[in-house]
Amino acid sequence: xxxxLIFVPARLVQAVPVVLGVTLIVFFMSHLLPGDxxxxxxxxxxxxxxxxxxxxxxxxxxxxxxxxxxxxSNIVHGDLGTSFTYQRPVTDVVLQAxxxxxxxxxxxxxxxxxxxxxxxGLAAMKPNRTxxxxxxxxxxxxxxxxxxxxxxxxxxxxxxxxxxxxxxxxGDTPLQHLYYLLLPALTLAIALxxxxxxxxxxxxxxxxxxxxxxxxxxxxxxxxxxxxxxxxRNSGIPTVSIVGVHLANLVGGSIVIEKVFAIPGLGSVxxxxxxxxxxxxxxxxxxxxxxxVTVASILTDVLYVVxxxxxxxxxxVRV
Amino acid sequence: MTAAxxxxxRFVGRRRARRRSARSLRAWYRNPSLMxxxxxxxxxxxxxxxxxxxxxxxxxxxxxPDALQDPSSAHWLGTDRYGRDVLSRLIWGARVDLRIGFLAxxxxxxxGSVIGALAGYFGGWFDAVVMRVVDVFFAFxxxxxxxxxxxxLGAGETSIYLAIAIVSWVAYAKIVRGEVxxxxxxxxxxGARLGGLSDRRILFRHITPNVLSQAVIYAMSDIVMDILAxxxxxxxxxxxxxxxxEWGSMILDGQEFLTTHWLQATIPGLVVxxxxxxxxxxxxxxxxxxxPEQRR
Numbered sequence: 001x002x003x004x005l006i007f008v009p010a011r012l013v014q015a016v017p018v019v020l021g022v023t024l025i026v027f028f029m030s031h032l033l034p035g036d037x038x039x040x041x042x043x044x045x046x047x048x049x050x051x052x053x054x055x056x057x058x059x060x061x062x063x064x065x066x067x068x069x070x071x072x073s074n075i076v077h078g079d080l081g082t083s084f085t086y087q088r089p090v091t092d093v094v095l096q097a098x099x100x101x102x103x104x105x106x107x108x109x110x111x112x113x114x115x116x117x118x119x120x121g122l123a124a125m126k127p128n129r130t131x132x133x134x135x136x137x138x139x140x141x142x143x144x145x146x147x148x149x150x151x152x153x154x155x156x157x158x159x160x161x162x163x164x165x166x167x168x169x170x171g172d173t174p175l176q177h178l179y180y181l182l183l184p185a186l187t188l189a190i191a192l193x194x195x196x197x198x199x200x201x202x203x204x205x206x207x208x209x210x211x212x213x214x215x216x217x218x219x220x221x222x223x224x225x226x227x228x229x230x231x232x233r234n235s236g237i238p239t240v241s242i243v244g245v246h247l248a249n250l251v252g253g254s255i256v257i258e259k260v261f262a263i264p265g266l267g268s269v270x271x272x273x274x275x276x277x278x279x280x281x282x283x284x285x286x287x288x289x290x291x292x293v294t295v296a297s298i299l300t301d302v303l304y305v306v307x308x309x310x311x312x313x314x315x316x317v318r319v
Numbered sequence: 320m321t322a323a324x325x326x327x328x329r330f331v332g333r334r335r336a337r338r339r340s341a342r343s344l345r346a347w348y349r350n351p352s353l354m355x356x357x358x359x360x361x362x363x364x365x366x367x368x369x370x371x372x373x374x375x376x377x378x379x380x381x382x383x384p385d386a387l388q389d390p391s392s393a394h395w396l397g398t399d400r401y402g403r404d405v406l407s408r409l410i411w412g413a414r415v416d417l418r419i420g421f422l423a424x425x426x427x428x429x430x431g432s433v434i435g436a437l438a439g440y441f442g443g444w445f446d447a448v449v450m451r452v453v454d455v456f457f458a459f460x461x462x463x464x465x466x467x468x469x470x471x472l473g474a475g476e477t478s479i480y481l482a483i484a485i486v487s488w489v490a491y492a493k494i495v496r497g498e499v500x501x502x503x504x505x506x507x508x509x510g511a512r513l514g515g516l517s518d519r520r521i522l523f524r525h526i527t528p529n530v531l532s533q534a535v536i537y538a539m540s541d542i543v544m545d546i547l548a549x550x551x552x553x554x555x556x557x558x559x560x561x562x563x564x565e566w567g568s569m570i571l572d573g574q575e576f577l578t579t580h581w582l583q584a585t586i587p588g589l590v591v592x593x594x595x596x597x598x599x600x601x602x603x604x605x606x607x608x609x610x611p612e613q614r615r
Contacts, residue, residue, distance in 0.1 A: 021455030032471045144543060144595025146550050146567070149588035152574055156585070160578050252460025256551055260574075270463070274470050274557060286467045290458045297458075 007305065011298055022290040026283055027071045033279070036060075041279040042084075057081075075287070081280030085272055090284040093269055098288065100170070101265035104181050104254050108188035109243070115193045120200035121227055124235075127205055135201070139194040147253045151187040151260040158183060168262040184261040188253050192246060199242040203235040210234075237308045244300030248293045255289070353604020359597030367413040376404035378411040378564040387580055396586055399572055405583065408564035409590055415565045417594070419479055420546035424538050426484040431491025432527070432534050438492065439499030440522050449492060456489040465548050466557065474560055479552065483545055490541070491534050498530035532609040539602025543595045550591055566591055 033040035038054040055061065059070045074080070080090040123135040159167035171180040207213060208231060216230045258267030266285050273281035366373060376394075382402035390397045396405040438449040456464075468482035502508065503526060511521045552558030553567025561568060566587040573583030 017451055018454050018458055021451065022458050025455065025459070029467060029471050032468075034473065140596060140599055141592060144547075144592050144599060146547050146554070146570075146588060146591050148551060148554050149570055149584070149591065152570065152577065152584050153588070156577055156581055160581075248457065248460040249462075252462035255460070255463055255466070256555065259555065270466070271555060274466070274555075282467055282470060286459070286463060289460060289463050293460065294458050 005302065005305070008298075008302060011301055015294055015298060018294055019291065022287065022294070023072060023075060024068065026287045026290070027068050029283060029286070030279065031064075080284040080287070083273070083278055083281045085276040085278045085281065090280050093281060094266065094284050094288050097264060097266045097269045097285075098292075100177075100263060101251070101254055101258070101267065102292075103177065104185055104188070104258070104263065104265060105247075105250055107178070107181050107185035108192065108250060108254070111185050111189035112192045112196055112243070115189055116196040116200055117232065119193070120197045120204055121232075123197070123201045124204035124208060132201075135197060139197055142190060142194040145191070147187060147191045148256050148260050150190055151184060151257050154183050154187055155260070168260075170263050180261075181263070184254075184257045184263060187257050187260075188250060191253055192243070192250055195246050196239060196243055199239045200235060203238045204231060207231050207235045237304065240304055240307060241300060244297055244304075247296045247300065251289055251293055251296075350604045350607055352600045353608060356597055356599070356601030356604050359593065360601055363413055363417060363594055363597060366410055367417050370410050370414050374404075374407035374410040376407040378403060378408045379562045387576065389580070390582070397580065397582060399569070399583060400576070405569070405586065408569055409566070409587060411564040412566045412569060412587070413590075415559055415563060416546055416549055416567075416591075419476060419549050419559075420542050420598075423480055423483040423545045423549075424487075424541050426480065427486075427488040427541075428491055428534065428538050430484065431488035432495045432531065434488070435492035435495030435497075436499050436522060436527055436530070439496035440503060440518070440526065446496070449496070453489045453493050456486065459486070461486055461544065462548060462551060466552065466555065469552060469557055474557055476559060479549060479558060483548065487541060487545075490537065494533050494537055495530055498533050499526055502526050502529055536602060536606045536609065539598055539605060542598050543602075546591065546594060546598070 030041065036051070036055075038051045038060060039046055042050055042054060059067045062070070078091050080094070082088070083090045083093050086093050119135050119138075123132040126132060155167050158165045165183045166180055169180055171177050213226070213230055216226055221230070254265065255267035255270055257263075258265045259271050262268070266289060269281060270285040272278075273285070380403070382398070385394075385398050385402035386400050388394055388398040388402075394404050394406065396409070398404055399408070434449060438446040464486045465479075465482045468485055469478045472478035472481055499522075508521060508525060511525050516525075549558060549565075550567035550570070553565040553569075554571045556568070556571060558567060559565045569587040570584050573580070573585070573587070576583055
């Protein structure tokens with residue numbers, strides 16, 4: 001299995017221009033701010049001294065390509081500026097928030113599987129019959145729901161009415177973290193599930209019609225064992241790449257959901273920064289989120305190759 | 320008449336072509352998704368247009384003595400914390416959310432389609448550059464990029480249009496490029512080229528009309544995404560500036576009173592869901608109509 005991962009270095013090289021492009025876009029964002037970037041970044045707290053200090057730090061008097069090189073070298077050295085809201089280096093603030101958001105996203109992916117696999121299986125067993133039609137209708141409704149509103153509705157039901165879950169916050173111990181993250185993760189999973197279910201349903205229908213499933217059936221396999229051992233393994237493969245494509249939206253959704261549930265992750269950092277007009281933090285979160293998405297898409301490709309032995313690696317190496 | 324239909328009518332005979340168009344017309348009203356979409360979206364647009372007539376109260380004027388009332392015959396959906404009629408704000412909100420949602424797709428649709436068509440047709444370094452740029456933009460989550468851009472460009476409707484345009488042209492470019500790559504190998508394009516037509520004429524008169532259907536179908540789901548983004552911006556308090564009635568900011572206002580007045584946050588969300596459903600139906604219906612061979 002491991003020798004199949006020979007393509008990983010090539011995939012990493014492919015990611016280099018993407019990462020450079022991401023830094024370029026984040027860099028140019030500060031130039032979209034109206035007026036002098038230094039003044040816009042400092043906002044209300046600007047004094048003539050602090051403005052000229054920041055102009056020096058950003059190198060605003062240099063030609064634009066030098067400013068970009070400067071920006072890049074700062075990133076490489078882990079220096080993303082100082083956050084005004086937190087009075088700390090932005091890098092510290094962001095790195096503290098990353099694990100929280102990652103846990104939330106991971107839990108959401110897990111719940112997405114729990115929701116999607118049975119529903120997609122149910123729908124695929126008898127296409128165009130009642131269960132299938134219900135699942136497809138749910139999908140359509142699910143896709144049109146604002147994520148933050150789903151979160152609020154879950155708070156209303158499970159937090160306010162039933163009192164099973166806290167209405168927000170993050171708790172103190174790791175176990176409490178998981179408990180506090182369950183509702184927000186469920187919100188994200190509900191948003192992701194329509195895409196997952198649609199992909200899984202159609203690939204399951206294809207797999208169910210294949211010869212090897214007929215063979216497995218003729219051996220006497222049926223029901224759950226058949227589904228788990230022969231169907232899901234194969235129908236899950238295309239779904240992995242679909243979910244991979246939507247990982248960016250999952251991360252984007254978590255930014256908003258963290259605000260709904262008051263979770264101290266990247267989203268809270270970003271939105272607090274927006275309300276405080278703290279530009280370095282906004283820039284840093286945007287950059288980190290894009291880098292996380294790039295890494296996630298590489299991991300998806302790796303997972304895809306690990307799961308599906310038939311994938312051609314495109315490296316010219318026969319495996 | 321599209322290029323494909325032109326060729327068809329020449330080779331298949333005019334009468335058959337006429338019968339074909341009559342058949343597709345009949346499919347038009349036999350298409351349940353399309354009909355449902357037209358009814359729902361049509362009703363919403365009508366409500367938005369007639370807002371000044373339909374809304375029983377001023378959506379902005381505060382009336383503090385009447386704050387936070389439960390639904391009654393005077394206020395069918397109750398009042399918010401400033402005593403404003405919730406139903407009236409919903410009706411006026413339709414104007415803002417629908418207008419921005421539908422208009423926001425236009426710029427990225429045009430820009431993305433043109434860039435995608437050029438990249439797919441000419442290939443070479445331009446195509447390579449465009450595809451790398453597309454990859455870069457796909458690394459940013461849609462919402463994160465829109466939130467950041469609206470912040471950078473300053474609050475307000477213009478910023479929302481700009482932010483959505485900057486982010487979402489890439490999807491159209493990718494879709495149209497892919498379609499052009501397929502269509503440019505077709506015989507009628509080769510024929511047009513052998514006939515000495517210019518690249519511009521081939522691309523915009525013969526290829527583009529045949530590849531736009533996929534972009535139009537995508538645009539419908541893009542409208543849903545844009546409406547959800549606008550509502551989200553409103554909920555985060557960085558979208559359309561208050562006190563303008565907008566569904567997202569209504570949900571934000573209502574969230575504070577979830578324990579006592581849960582309808583306040585629930586109803587605007589339901590309206591968003593119905594709107595999205597209507598647009599999705601419209602999109603499914605259009606997809607059936609425009610590419611019947613891809614029907615489920």
